[in-house]
Amino acid sequence: MAGFHAIETPRLILRRLELSDARTVEHLAGAVEVARTTANVPHPYPQGLAERWIRSTHAPLSSGMSIQLGLSLRADGALVGAIALVRDPPGTGGQIGYWLGLPWWGEGYMTEAVGAILEHAGQAMNLDHVIAEVFMGNVASTRVLEKTGFEFVGQAERDLPLRGGRKQVKRFERRLSGLGRSS
Numbered sequence: 001m002a003g004f005h006a007i008e009t010p011r012l013i014l015r016r017l018e019l020s021d022a023r024t025v026e027h028l029a030g031a032v033e034v035a036r037t038t039a040n041v042p043h044p045y046p047q048g049l050a051e052r053w054i055r056s057t058h059a060p061l062s063s064g065m066s067i068q069l070g071l072s073l074r075a076d077g078a079l080v081g082a083i084a085l086v087r088d089p090p091g092t093g094g095q096i097g098y099w100l101g102l103p104w105w106g107e108g109y110m111t112e113a114v115g116a117i118l119e120h121a122g123q124a125m126n127l128d129h130v131i132a133e134v135f136m137g138n139v140a141s142t143r144v145l146e147k148t149g150f151e152f153v154g155q156a157e158r159d160l161p162l163r164g165g166r167k168q169v170k171r172f173e174r175r176l177s178g179l180g181r182s183s
């Protein structure tokens with residue numbers, strides 16, 4: 001996917017993260033309310049991690065292996081969150097993850113972003129399904145998945161050292177046929 005092009009939605013631009021975003025990422029992802037329901041965001045958020053993470057997103061984005069993007073508001077360009085879609089090893093499916101800065105919760109932004117990523121997954125990445133895993137009690141994320149057509153497929157236990165050990169998760173799947181996938 002050389003020359004990844006930003007994805008636009010009515011209110012958002014899903015774009016490559018740049019090193020100049022690092023301070024905002026540290027600030028937004030540094031809120032405990034954001035970190036505690038994710039598998040991978042540490043709390044407290046270590047200084048320098050955002051820059052390392054942003055650097056690590058560039059090669060997989062160029063190769064089309066996985067996309068980890070910033071969400072910017074079209075209105076003023078502010079970076080408000082991030083979304084990731086990581087291709088699984090066989091290559092036909094992917095796993096999605098996301099977080100949004102606290103001031104922008106409840107405005108439908110992540111539903112908009114996930115819808116756009118699913119379309120991209122089916123078309124540009126040629127995936128046939130996307131998985132999401134959500135902690136028990138994460139009502140907002142569960143709702144985002146329901147609104148974007150995911151179906152509950154079961155529960156699993158994951159070892160998540162950043163969240164203090166073993167956690168039960170709900171697994172959701174979204175089939176992508178009908179989203180313009182080129183067979």
Ligand SMILES: CC(C)(COP(=O)(O)OP(=O)(O)OC[C@H]1O[C@@H](n2cnc3c(N)ncnc32)[C@H](O)[C@@H]1OP(=O)(O)O)[C@@H](O)C(=O)NCCC(=O)NCCS
Binds near residue numbers: 034107135
């Ligand atoms: C999950 C998250 C990305 C949602 O982003 P968002 O832009 O606020 O989501 P949306 O506004 O698109 O949709 C949220 C939905 O959940 C609902 N919701 C949120 N909190 C709720 C609650 N406590 N009880 C019931 N519904 C709730 C909202 O009403 C909305 O549903 P509706 O449109 O039917 O009213 C955001 O809360 C977040 O970053 N959380 C921390 C990180 C995280 O959990 N990431 C996901 C890991 S799987």
